[in-house]
Amino acid sequence: MSKATNNMTNQKAVSPQEKAAFFAEFNNGLHRIGRITLVLAVIMLVSVPFIVGAMNGVMPDMKGFLKGFATVGLIYIPVAIVEFLVYTPMLGVGGSYLSFITGNVTNMKIPCVMNAKDIAKTEAGTPEHEIVSTISVAVSAITTTLVIVAGVILLVPLQPILQAEALLPAFNNVVPALFGALGLKYFLKSPQIAVVPLVLMSVLCIAVPAAISQTSLLLIPSGGLALLIGYLLFKKGKL
Amino acid sequence: MNSYLASVNAGYFYGIVALVLAFITGMCLIFCVKSYRAGVAIGMEEKALRKVITSSVMFTLLPSISILLGVIALSGTLGVPLSWLRLSVIGALQYELNVAEIAAQGVGLSGLNLAELNIGAFVTIALVMTVGILGGVFCCIFFLKKYMNKLQGGNNQDATQDENKEKKPSFGAHATTAMFVGLCAAYIGSYIGKVMPGGGSDWMPLFVAGVAAACMAVFEYLIQKKQYLALENFSLAASMLVAMAAAVLVNLAI
Numbered sequence: 001m002s003k004a005t006n007n008m009t010n011q012k013a014v015s016p017q018e019k020a021a022f023f024a025e026f027n028n029g030l031h032r033i034g035r036i037t038l039v040l041a042v043i044m045l046v047s048v049p050f051i052v053g054a055m056n057g058v059m060p061d062m063k064g065f066l067k068g069f070a071t072v073g074l075i076y077i078p079v080a081i082v083e084f085l086v087y088t089p090m091l092g093v094g095g096s097y098l099s100f101i102t103g104n105v106t107n108m109k110i111p112c113v114m115n116a117k118d119i120a121k122t123e124a125g126t127p128e129h130e131i132v133s134t135i136s137v138a139v140s141a142i143t144t145t146l147v148i149v150a151g152v153i154l155l156v157p158l159q160p161i162l163q164a165e166a167l168l169p170a171f172n173n174v175v176p177a178l179f180g181a182l183g184l185k186y187f188l189k190s191p192q193i194a195v196v197p198l199v200l201m202s203v204l205c206i207a208v209p210a211a212i213s214q215t216s217l218l219l220i221p222s223g224g225l226a227l228l229i230g231y232l233l234f235k236k237g238k239l
Numbered sequence: 240m241n242s243y244l245a246s247v248n249a250g251y252f253y254g255i256v257a258l259v260l261a262f263i264t265g266m267c268l269i270f271c272v273k274s275y276r277a278g279v280a281i282g283m284e285e286k287a288l289r290k291v292i293t294s295s296v297m298f299t300l301l302p303s304i305s306i307l308l309g310v311i312a313l314s315g316t317l318g319v320p321l322s323w324l325r326l327s328v329i330g331a332l333q334y335e336l337n338v339a340e341i342a343a344q345g346v347g348l349s350g351l352n353l354a355e356l357n358i359g360a361f362v363t364i365a366l367v368m369t370v371g372i373l374g375g376v377f378c379c380i381f382f383l384k385k386y387m388n389k390l391q392g393g394n395n396q397d398a399t400q401d402e403n404k405e406k407k408p409s410f411g412a413h414a415t416t417a418m419f420v421g422l423c424a425a426y427i428g429s430y431i432g433k434v435m436p437g438g439g440s441d442w443m444p445l446f447v448a449g450v451a452a453a454c455m456a457v458f459e460y461l462i463q464k465k466q467y468l469a470l471e472n473f474s475l476a477a478s479m480l481v482a483m484a485a486a487v488l489v490n491l492a493i
Contacts, residue, residue, distance in 0.1 A: 060362045
Protein backbone atom coordinates (compact mmCIF):
# COMPACT_ATOMS: atom_id res chain seq x y z
CA MET A 1 0.00 0.00 0.00
CA SER A 2 1.30 3.44 -0.87
CA LYS A 3 2.34 6.12 1.56
CA ALA A 4 -0.48 8.35 0.36
CA THR A 5 -3.07 5.68 1.00
CA ASN A 6 -1.60 4.97 4.42
CA ASN A 7 -2.45 8.54 5.41
CA MET A 8 -6.12 7.75 5.71
CA THR A 9 -6.03 4.22 7.14
CA ASN A 10 -5.75 2.93 10.63
CA GLN A 11 -2.83 0.51 10.32
CA LYS A 12 -3.59 -1.41 13.53
CA ALA A 13 -6.78 -2.88 12.15
CA VAL A 14 -6.17 -5.13 9.11
CA SER A 15 -3.28 -7.02 7.51
CA PRO A 16 -2.70 -6.63 3.72
CA GLN A 17 -3.74 -10.26 3.08
CA GLU A 18 -6.96 -9.88 5.07
CA LYS A 19 -7.64 -6.63 3.26
CA ALA A 20 -7.16 -8.23 -0.19
CA ALA A 21 -9.49 -11.12 0.66
CA PHE A 22 -12.08 -8.78 2.12
CA PHE A 23 -11.85 -6.46 -0.88
CA ALA A 24 -12.32 -9.30 -3.40
CA GLU A 25 -15.43 -10.42 -1.53
CA PHE A 26 -16.65 -6.81 -1.28
CA ASN A 27 -16.22 -6.26 -5.05
CA ASN A 28 -18.08 -9.48 -5.85
CA GLY A 29 -20.93 -8.24 -3.67
CA LEU A 30 -20.98 -4.90 -5.54
CA HIS A 31 -21.07 -6.70 -8.91
CA ARG A 32 -24.00 -8.86 -7.72
CA ILE A 33 -26.04 -5.94 -6.36
CA GLY A 34 -25.01 -3.71 -9.26
CA ARG A 35 -26.20 -6.12 -11.92
CA ILE A 36 -29.49 -6.93 -10.20
CA THR A 37 -30.36 -3.28 -9.49
CA LEU A 38 -29.33 -2.13 -12.97
CA VAL A 39 -31.54 -4.76 -14.62
CA LEU A 40 -34.47 -3.72 -12.39
CA ALA A 41 -33.79 -0.02 -13.10
CA VAL A 42 -33.73 -0.66 -16.88
CA ILE A 43 -37.06 -2.50 -16.68
CA MET A 44 -38.57 0.39 -14.70
CA LEU A 45 -37.20 3.04 -17.06
CA VAL A 46 -38.34 1.29 -20.25
CA SER A 47 -41.79 0.69 -18.71
CA VAL A 48 -42.43 4.40 -18.18
CA PRO A 49 -43.35 5.33 -21.81
CA PHE A 50 -45.61 2.24 -22.02
CA ILE A 51 -47.38 3.07 -18.74
CA VAL A 52 -47.92 6.70 -19.78
CA GLY A 53 -49.14 5.46 -23.18
CA ALA A 54 -51.53 2.98 -21.57
CA MET A 55 -52.94 5.71 -19.32
CA ASN A 56 -53.68 7.75 -22.44
CA GLY A 57 -54.88 4.92 -24.67
CA VAL A 58 -51.86 5.02 -27.02
CA MET A 59 -48.70 2.94 -27.44
CA PRO A 60 -45.24 3.88 -28.77
CA ASP A 61 -45.09 3.72 -32.56
CA MET A 62 -42.60 0.90 -33.20
CA LYS A 63 -41.80 2.04 -36.74
CA GLY A 64 -41.04 5.56 -35.48
CA PHE A 65 -39.08 4.09 -32.57
CA LEU A 66 -36.88 1.95 -34.84
CA LYS A 67 -36.31 4.86 -37.22
CA GLY A 68 -35.26 7.15 -34.35
CA PHE A 69 -33.25 4.47 -32.58
CA ALA A 70 -31.31 3.58 -35.75
CA THR A 71 -29.84 7.10 -35.86
CA VAL A 72 -29.47 7.47 -32.09
CA GLY A 73 -27.80 4.07 -31.77
CA LEU A 74 -25.35 4.84 -34.55
CA ILE A 75 -24.18 7.95 -32.72
CA TYR A 76 -24.51 7.02 -29.06
CA ILE A 77 -23.66 3.30 -28.87
CA PRO A 78 -20.00 3.91 -29.91
CA VAL A 79 -19.91 6.88 -27.50
CA ALA A 80 -21.26 4.64 -24.70
CA ILE A 81 -18.61 1.98 -25.41
CA VAL A 82 -15.78 4.55 -25.42
CA GLU A 83 -17.10 6.10 -22.18
CA PHE A 84 -17.37 2.65 -20.58
CA LEU A 85 -13.80 1.73 -21.50
CA VAL A 86 -12.31 5.10 -20.51
CA TYR A 87 -14.24 6.00 -17.37
CA THR A 88 -14.76 2.72 -15.51
CA PRO A 89 -11.10 2.42 -14.41
CA MET A 90 -11.41 5.89 -12.82
CA LEU A 91 -14.80 5.19 -11.25
CA GLY A 92 -14.14 1.72 -9.86
CA VAL A 93 -16.76 -1.06 -9.59
CA GLY A 94 -19.39 0.60 -7.40
CA GLY A 95 -18.82 4.03 -8.90
CA SER A 96 -19.32 2.65 -12.43
CA TYR A 97 -22.63 0.91 -11.68
CA LEU A 98 -23.96 4.07 -10.06
CA SER A 99 -22.54 6.55 -12.57
CA PHE A 100 -23.87 4.79 -15.65
CA ILE A 101 -27.41 4.58 -14.20
CA THR A 102 -27.49 8.09 -12.72
CA GLY A 103 -25.87 9.86 -15.69
CA ASN A 104 -23.95 13.13 -16.01
CA VAL A 105 -20.79 11.01 -15.99
CA THR A 106 -18.35 13.39 -17.67
CA ASN A 107 -19.67 16.67 -16.34
CA MET A 108 -20.26 15.61 -12.74
CA LYS A 109 -19.37 12.10 -11.58
CA ILE A 110 -15.79 11.97 -12.88
CA PRO A 111 -14.84 15.42 -11.47
CA CYS A 112 -16.55 14.50 -8.19
CA VAL A 113 -14.55 11.25 -7.92
CA MET A 114 -11.31 13.08 -8.77
CA ASN A 115 -12.08 15.66 -6.10
CA ALA A 116 -12.83 12.95 -3.50
CA LYS A 117 -9.64 11.09 -4.49
CA ASP A 118 -7.60 14.26 -3.95
CA ILE A 119 -9.23 14.94 -0.59
CA ALA A 120 -8.80 11.38 0.65
CA LYS A 121 -5.37 11.02 -1.02
CA THR A 122 -6.11 7.59 -2.47
CA GLU A 123 -4.61 5.99 -5.57
CA ALA A 124 -6.56 4.40 -8.42
CA GLY A 125 -6.69 0.62 -8.21
CA THR A 126 -6.47 0.47 -4.40
CA PRO A 127 -9.36 -0.73 -2.19
CA GLU A 128 -9.40 2.71 -0.54
CA HIS A 129 -9.91 4.40 -3.89
CA GLU A 130 -12.69 1.97 -4.81
CA ILE A 131 -14.49 2.78 -1.55
CA VAL A 132 -13.97 6.54 -1.80
CA SER A 133 -15.14 6.69 -5.42
CA THR A 134 -18.28 4.63 -4.72
CA ILE A 135 -19.18 6.84 -1.75
CA SER A 136 -18.57 10.05 -3.71
CA VAL A 137 -20.65 8.93 -6.73
CA ALA A 138 -23.49 7.72 -4.49
CA VAL A 139 -23.54 10.94 -2.46
CA SER A 140 -23.31 13.04 -5.63
CA ALA A 141 -26.25 11.20 -7.22
CA ILE A 142 -28.38 11.53 -4.08
CA THR A 143 -27.56 15.26 -3.82
CA THR A 144 -28.52 15.85 -7.47
CA THR A 145 -31.78 13.95 -7.01
CA LEU A 146 -32.68 16.01 -3.94
CA VAL A 147 -31.81 19.34 -5.61
CA ILE A 148 -33.91 18.45 -8.66
CA VAL A 149 -36.82 17.25 -6.49
CA ALA A 150 -36.76 20.61 -4.68
CA GLY A 151 -36.63 22.41 -8.04
CA VAL A 152 -39.50 20.36 -9.48
CA ILE A 153 -41.64 21.13 -6.42
CA LEU A 154 -40.99 24.83 -7.08
CA LEU A 155 -41.61 24.37 -10.83
CA VAL A 156 -45.12 22.93 -10.47
CA PRO A 157 -46.77 26.22 -9.39
CA LEU A 158 -44.89 27.98 -12.21
CA GLN A 159 -46.54 25.76 -14.86
CA PRO A 160 -49.06 28.39 -16.06
CA ILE A 161 -46.23 30.90 -16.57
CA LEU A 162 -43.97 28.39 -18.35
CA GLN A 163 -46.82 27.51 -20.70
CA ALA A 164 -47.72 31.10 -21.55
CA GLU A 165 -48.12 31.81 -25.28
CA ALA A 166 -45.40 34.48 -25.12
CA LEU A 167 -42.81 31.87 -24.09
CA LEU A 168 -43.52 29.58 -27.06
CA PRO A 169 -40.59 30.90 -29.18
CA ALA A 170 -38.25 30.05 -26.30
CA PHE A 171 -39.28 26.41 -26.04
CA ASN A 172 -39.62 25.95 -29.81
CA ASN A 173 -35.98 27.05 -30.15
CA VAL A 174 -34.49 25.04 -27.32
CA VAL A 175 -32.60 22.78 -29.78
CA PRO A 176 -30.92 25.69 -31.68
CA ALA A 177 -30.02 27.17 -28.26
CA LEU A 178 -28.34 23.90 -27.30
CA PHE A 179 -26.41 23.46 -30.54
CA GLY A 180 -25.35 27.10 -30.70
CA ALA A 181 -23.75 26.86 -27.27
CA LEU A 182 -22.45 23.34 -27.68
CA GLY A 183 -21.25 24.07 -31.24
CA LEU A 184 -19.08 26.96 -30.11
CA LYS A 185 -17.55 24.85 -27.35
CA TYR A 186 -16.72 21.93 -29.64
CA PHE A 187 -15.68 24.04 -32.63
CA LEU A 188 -13.22 25.93 -30.41
CA LYS A 189 -11.95 22.61 -29.08
CA SER A 190 -11.26 21.19 -32.56
CA PRO A 191 -11.51 23.90 -35.24
CA GLN A 192 -9.51 21.81 -37.72
CA ILE A 193 -12.14 19.01 -37.50
CA ALA A 194 -15.11 21.41 -37.59
CA VAL A 195 -14.50 23.49 -40.74
CA VAL A 196 -15.18 20.91 -43.46
CA PRO A 197 -18.36 19.31 -41.99
CA LEU A 198 -19.78 22.75 -41.11
CA VAL A 199 -19.19 24.18 -44.61
CA LEU A 200 -20.41 21.02 -46.34
CA MET A 201 -23.59 20.74 -44.25
CA SER A 202 -24.38 24.44 -44.77
CA VAL A 203 -23.88 24.17 -48.54
CA LEU A 204 -25.98 20.99 -48.65
CA CYS A 205 -28.86 22.59 -46.73
CA ILE A 206 -28.76 25.71 -48.93
CA ALA A 207 -28.58 23.71 -52.17
CA VAL A 208 -31.08 21.01 -51.14
CA PRO A 209 -33.65 22.63 -48.82
CA ALA A 210 -35.43 19.26 -48.36
CA ALA A 211 -32.38 18.13 -46.35
CA ILE A 212 -33.16 20.71 -43.63
CA SER A 213 -36.04 18.71 -42.21
CA GLN A 214 -33.89 15.55 -42.21
CA THR A 215 -31.32 16.65 -39.64
CA SER A 216 -31.43 13.21 -38.05
CA LEU A 217 -30.11 11.76 -41.33
CA LEU A 218 -27.56 14.55 -41.83
CA LEU A 219 -25.98 13.60 -38.51
CA ILE A 220 -24.67 10.36 -39.98
CA PRO A 221 -22.53 11.73 -42.86
CA SER A 222 -21.58 14.78 -40.81
CA GLY A 223 -20.49 12.69 -37.80
CA GLY A 224 -18.74 10.17 -40.07
CA LEU A 225 -16.86 12.90 -41.90
CA ALA A 226 -15.79 14.56 -38.64
CA LEU A 227 -14.60 11.18 -37.33
CA LEU A 228 -12.61 10.53 -40.50
CA ILE A 229 -10.99 13.99 -40.42
CA GLY A 230 -10.27 13.57 -36.70
CA TYR A 231 -8.69 10.17 -37.30
CA LEU A 232 -6.51 11.45 -40.16
CA LEU A 233 -5.36 14.41 -38.05
CA PHE A 234 -4.70 12.09 -35.12
CA LYS A 235 -2.61 9.76 -37.31
CA LYS A 236 -0.59 12.77 -38.52
CA GLY A 237 -0.11 13.85 -34.90
CA LYS A 238 -1.99 17.11 -35.43
CA LEU A 239 -4.62 16.69 -32.71
CA MET B 240 -53.41 24.41 -20.97
CA ASN B 241 -53.60 22.36 -24.18
CA SER B 242 -54.45 18.67 -23.94
CA TYR B 243 -50.92 17.52 -24.88
CA LEU B 244 -49.32 19.55 -22.09
CA ALA B 245 -52.00 18.42 -19.64
CA SER B 246 -51.25 14.75 -20.49
CA VAL B 247 -47.46 15.06 -20.18
CA ASN B 248 -47.79 16.94 -16.88
CA ALA B 249 -50.40 14.62 -15.35
CA GLY B 250 -50.23 13.95 -11.60
CA TYR B 251 -49.81 10.17 -11.94
CA PHE B 252 -46.74 10.74 -14.16
CA TYR B 253 -45.06 12.60 -11.29
CA GLY B 254 -45.86 9.58 -9.09
CA ILE B 255 -44.27 7.11 -11.55
CA VAL B 256 -41.13 9.25 -11.84
CA ALA B 257 -40.90 9.60 -8.06
CA LEU B 258 -41.12 5.80 -7.73
CA VAL B 259 -38.32 5.17 -10.25
CA LEU B 260 -36.10 7.82 -8.68
CA ALA B 261 -36.80 6.45 -5.19
CA PHE B 262 -35.57 3.05 -6.39
CA ILE B 263 -32.38 4.48 -7.87
CA THR B 264 -31.77 6.64 -4.79
CA GLY B 265 -32.23 3.52 -2.66
CA MET B 266 -29.61 1.80 -4.82
CA CYS B 267 -27.20 4.69 -4.20
CA LEU B 268 -27.84 4.51 -0.46
CA ILE B 269 -27.12 0.77 -0.38
CA PHE B 270 -23.81 1.23 -2.26
CA CYS B 271 -22.88 4.15 -0.02
CA VAL B 272 -23.58 2.32 3.24
CA LYS B 273 -21.85 -0.88 2.05
CA SER B 274 -18.77 1.06 0.96
CA TYR B 275 -18.65 3.11 4.15
CA ARG B 276 -18.79 -0.07 6.26
CA ALA B 277 -16.17 -1.73 4.05
CA GLY B 278 -13.93 1.31 4.50
CA VAL B 279 -14.22 1.09 8.26
CA ALA B 280 -13.64 -2.69 8.12
CA ILE B 281 -10.34 -2.31 6.24
CA GLY B 282 -9.17 0.35 8.66
CA MET B 283 -9.98 3.64 6.94
CA GLU B 284 -10.61 6.56 9.25
CA GLU B 285 -14.29 7.46 9.64
CA LYS B 286 -13.31 11.12 9.76
CA ALA B 287 -11.79 10.86 6.27
CA LEU B 288 -14.84 9.01 4.94
CA ARG B 289 -17.16 11.69 6.35
CA LYS B 290 -14.97 14.32 4.70
CA VAL B 291 -15.45 12.55 1.35
CA ILE B 292 -19.24 12.66 1.89
CA THR B 293 -19.28 16.36 2.80
CA SER B 294 -17.00 17.37 -0.04
CA SER B 295 -19.03 15.34 -2.57
CA VAL B 296 -22.23 17.10 -1.45
CA MET B 297 -20.60 20.52 -1.75
CA PHE B 298 -18.99 19.64 -5.07
CA THR B 299 -22.32 18.49 -6.55
CA LEU B 300 -24.62 21.28 -5.35
CA LEU B 301 -23.81 23.88 -8.02
CA PRO B 302 -23.77 21.51 -11.03
CA SER B 303 -27.10 20.08 -9.79
CA ILE B 304 -28.64 23.54 -10.03
CA SER B 305 -27.45 23.72 -13.63
CA ILE B 306 -29.19 20.38 -14.30
CA LEU B 307 -32.31 21.92 -12.83
CA LEU B 308 -32.04 24.73 -15.38
CA GLY B 309 -31.95 21.98 -18.00
CA VAL B 310 -35.19 20.56 -16.59
CA ILE B 311 -36.77 23.99 -17.06
CA ALA B 312 -35.49 24.17 -20.66
CA LEU B 313 -36.85 20.70 -21.51
CA SER B 314 -40.13 21.00 -19.61
CA GLY B 315 -41.73 23.43 -22.05
CA THR B 316 -41.94 20.79 -24.78
CA LEU B 317 -41.69 17.44 -22.97
CA GLY B 318 -43.40 18.34 -19.68
CA VAL B 319 -41.91 18.43 -16.20
CA PRO B 320 -42.10 14.71 -15.21
CA LEU B 321 -40.21 13.30 -18.23
CA SER B 322 -37.63 16.11 -18.08
CA TRP B 323 -37.22 15.43 -14.36
CA LEU B 324 -36.75 11.71 -14.95
CA ARG B 325 -34.45 12.04 -17.96
CA LEU B 326 -32.12 14.55 -16.31
CA SER B 327 -32.07 12.69 -12.98
CA VAL B 328 -31.02 9.34 -14.45
CA ILE B 329 -28.49 8.34 -17.12
CA GLY B 330 -28.82 11.26 -19.50
CA ALA B 331 -27.50 14.78 -19.81
CA LEU B 332 -29.16 17.83 -21.35
CA GLN B 333 -27.28 17.69 -24.68
CA TYR B 334 -28.12 14.02 -25.18
CA GLU B 335 -31.79 14.33 -24.26
CA LEU B 336 -32.54 17.26 -26.55
CA ASN B 337 -30.68 15.83 -29.52
CA VAL B 338 -32.35 12.43 -29.18
CA ALA B 339 -35.78 13.98 -28.63
CA GLU B 340 -35.31 15.97 -31.84
CA ILE B 341 -34.21 12.87 -33.81
CA ALA B 342 -37.09 10.83 -32.37
CA ALA B 343 -39.60 13.59 -33.19
CA GLN B 344 -38.44 13.47 -36.81
CA GLY B 345 -38.66 9.66 -36.68
CA VAL B 346 -42.39 9.87 -35.92
CA GLY B 347 -42.93 12.31 -38.78
CA LEU B 348 -42.81 15.68 -36.96
CA SER B 349 -40.63 18.54 -38.16
CA GLY B 350 -38.91 18.53 -34.77
CA LEU B 351 -39.67 19.29 -31.13
CA ASN B 352 -42.47 21.70 -31.94
CA LEU B 353 -45.30 22.22 -29.46
CA ALA B 354 -47.81 22.83 -32.23
CA GLU B 355 -47.13 19.36 -33.70
CA LEU B 356 -46.52 17.27 -30.58
CA ASN B 357 -49.15 14.81 -29.38
CA ILE B 358 -49.21 12.12 -26.72
CA GLY B 359 -48.63 9.31 -29.27
CA ALA B 360 -45.47 11.01 -30.54
CA PHE B 361 -44.47 11.79 -26.94
CA VAL B 362 -44.43 8.15 -25.76
CA THR B 363 -42.36 7.14 -28.82
CA ILE B 364 -39.92 10.01 -28.21
CA ALA B 365 -39.68 9.01 -24.54
CA LEU B 366 -38.94 5.40 -25.52
CA VAL B 367 -36.18 6.39 -27.98
CA MET B 368 -34.67 8.72 -25.34
CA THR B 369 -34.70 5.91 -22.75
CA VAL B 370 -33.44 3.02 -24.88
CA GLY B 371 -30.89 5.10 -26.81
CA ILE B 372 -28.91 5.93 -23.68
CA LEU B 373 -28.79 2.40 -22.25
CA GLY B 374 -25.52 1.44 -24.03
CA GLY B 375 -23.33 2.26 -21.02
CA VAL B 376 -25.72 0.50 -18.63
CA PHE B 377 -25.68 -2.68 -20.73
CA CYS B 378 -21.88 -2.52 -20.91
CA CYS B 379 -21.85 -2.44 -17.09
CA ILE B 380 -24.33 -5.30 -16.74
CA PHE B 381 -22.54 -7.62 -19.17
CA PHE B 382 -18.88 -6.58 -19.21
CA LEU B 383 -17.91 -4.57 -16.11
CA LYS B 384 -16.92 -7.55 -13.96
CA LYS B 385 -14.76 -9.09 -16.69
CA TYR B 386 -13.24 -5.72 -17.65
CA MET B 387 -12.39 -4.69 -14.08
CA ASN B 388 -10.96 -8.13 -13.27
CA LYS B 389 -8.80 -7.90 -16.38
CA LEU B 390 -7.63 -4.41 -15.42
CA GLN B 391 -6.93 -5.36 -11.80
CA GLY B 392 -5.20 -8.62 -12.85
CA GLY B 393 -3.21 -6.73 -15.45
CA ASN B 394 -2.27 -4.09 -12.92
CA ASN B 395 -0.90 -6.68 -10.49
CA GLN B 396 1.06 -8.66 -13.09
CA ASP B 397 2.47 -5.80 -15.09
CA ALA B 398 2.91 -3.19 -12.39
CA THR B 399 6.65 -2.90 -12.87
CA GLN B 400 6.47 -3.13 -16.64
CA ASP B 401 3.78 -0.44 -16.75
CA GLU B 402 5.88 1.95 -14.73
CA ASN B 403 8.57 1.85 -17.38
CA LYS B 404 6.30 1.63 -20.40
CA GLU B 405 5.10 4.87 -21.96
CA LYS B 406 1.31 4.99 -22.43
CA LYS B 407 0.20 5.00 -26.08
CA PRO B 408 -2.22 7.85 -26.70
CA SER B 409 -5.55 6.59 -28.04
CA PHE B 410 -8.02 8.06 -30.51
CA GLY B 411 -10.94 7.26 -28.16
CA ALA B 412 -11.20 10.67 -26.47
CA HIS B 413 -10.78 12.50 -29.79
CA ALA B 414 -13.42 10.27 -31.41
CA THR B 415 -16.11 11.47 -29.00
CA THR B 416 -15.16 15.12 -29.63
CA ALA B 417 -15.14 14.55 -33.42
CA MET B 418 -18.55 12.88 -33.25
CA PHE B 419 -20.01 15.87 -31.38
CA VAL B 420 -18.36 18.33 -33.77
CA GLY B 421 -20.10 16.51 -36.66
CA LEU B 422 -23.38 16.55 -34.79
CA CYS B 423 -23.21 20.30 -34.14
CA ALA B 424 -22.13 20.96 -37.76
CA ALA B 425 -25.24 19.17 -39.07
CA TYR B 426 -27.58 21.22 -36.89
CA ILE B 427 -25.88 24.58 -37.49
CA GLY B 428 -25.80 23.82 -41.23
CA SER B 429 -29.55 23.21 -41.18
CA TYR B 430 -30.15 26.56 -39.39
CA ILE B 431 -28.07 28.33 -42.08
CA GLY B 432 -30.15 26.57 -44.75
CA LYS B 433 -33.38 27.70 -43.06
CA VAL B 434 -32.45 31.36 -43.49
CA MET B 435 -32.47 31.00 -47.30
CA PRO B 436 -35.72 31.53 -49.23
CA GLY B 437 -35.74 27.83 -50.23
CA GLY B 438 -35.50 26.84 -46.56
CA GLY B 439 -38.45 28.99 -45.47
CA SER B 440 -36.56 32.21 -44.64
CA ASP B 441 -36.76 31.29 -40.95
CA TRP B 442 -33.91 33.14 -39.28
CA MET B 443 -35.00 32.54 -35.68
CA PRO B 444 -33.11 29.20 -35.16
CA LEU B 445 -29.87 30.71 -36.48
CA PHE B 446 -30.41 33.84 -34.38
CA VAL B 447 -31.01 31.77 -31.23
CA ALA B 448 -27.98 29.55 -31.99
CA GLY B 449 -25.89 32.71 -32.54
CA VAL B 450 -26.95 34.25 -29.22
CA ALA B 451 -26.24 30.96 -27.41
CA ALA B 452 -22.81 30.75 -29.10
CA ALA B 453 -21.99 34.37 -28.19
CA CYS B 454 -23.01 33.75 -24.60
CA MET B 455 -20.94 30.55 -24.51
CA ALA B 456 -17.97 32.49 -25.94
CA VAL B 457 -18.18 34.91 -23.00
CA PHE B 458 -18.31 31.97 -20.58
CA GLU B 459 -15.35 30.28 -22.31
CA TYR B 460 -13.37 33.53 -22.04
CA LEU B 461 -14.15 33.82 -18.32
CA ILE B 462 -13.37 30.14 -17.70
CA GLN B 463 -10.24 29.75 -19.85
CA LYS B 464 -8.66 33.20 -19.59
CA LYS B 465 -9.92 34.50 -16.25
CA GLN B 466 -9.97 31.10 -14.53
CA TYR B 467 -13.55 31.39 -13.18
CA LEU B 468 -13.72 27.59 -13.20
CA ALA B 469 -16.97 27.41 -11.21
CA LEU B 470 -18.79 28.84 -14.24
CA GLU B 471 -18.06 25.69 -16.20
CA ASN B 472 -21.01 23.93 -14.61
CA PHE B 473 -23.42 26.64 -15.67
CA SER B 474 -22.13 27.71 -19.06
CA LEU B 475 -24.29 25.41 -21.20
CA ALA B 476 -27.61 25.78 -19.38
CA ALA B 477 -27.15 29.54 -18.83
CA SER B 478 -26.21 30.16 -22.50
CA MET B 479 -29.30 28.25 -23.59
CA LEU B 480 -31.61 30.14 -21.24
CA VAL B 481 -30.21 33.53 -22.38
CA ALA B 482 -30.71 32.55 -26.05
CA MET B 483 -34.24 31.30 -25.34
CA ALA B 484 -35.04 34.58 -23.57
CA ALA B 485 -33.67 36.45 -26.60
CA ALA B 486 -36.08 34.48 -28.83
CA VAL B 487 -39.02 35.64 -26.67
CA LEU B 488 -37.87 39.28 -26.67
CA VAL B 489 -37.25 39.39 -30.42
CA ASN B 490 -40.59 37.73 -31.10
CA LEU B 491 -42.33 40.36 -28.95
CA ALA B 492 -40.41 43.17 -30.67
CA ILE B 493 -41.23 42.21 -34.28
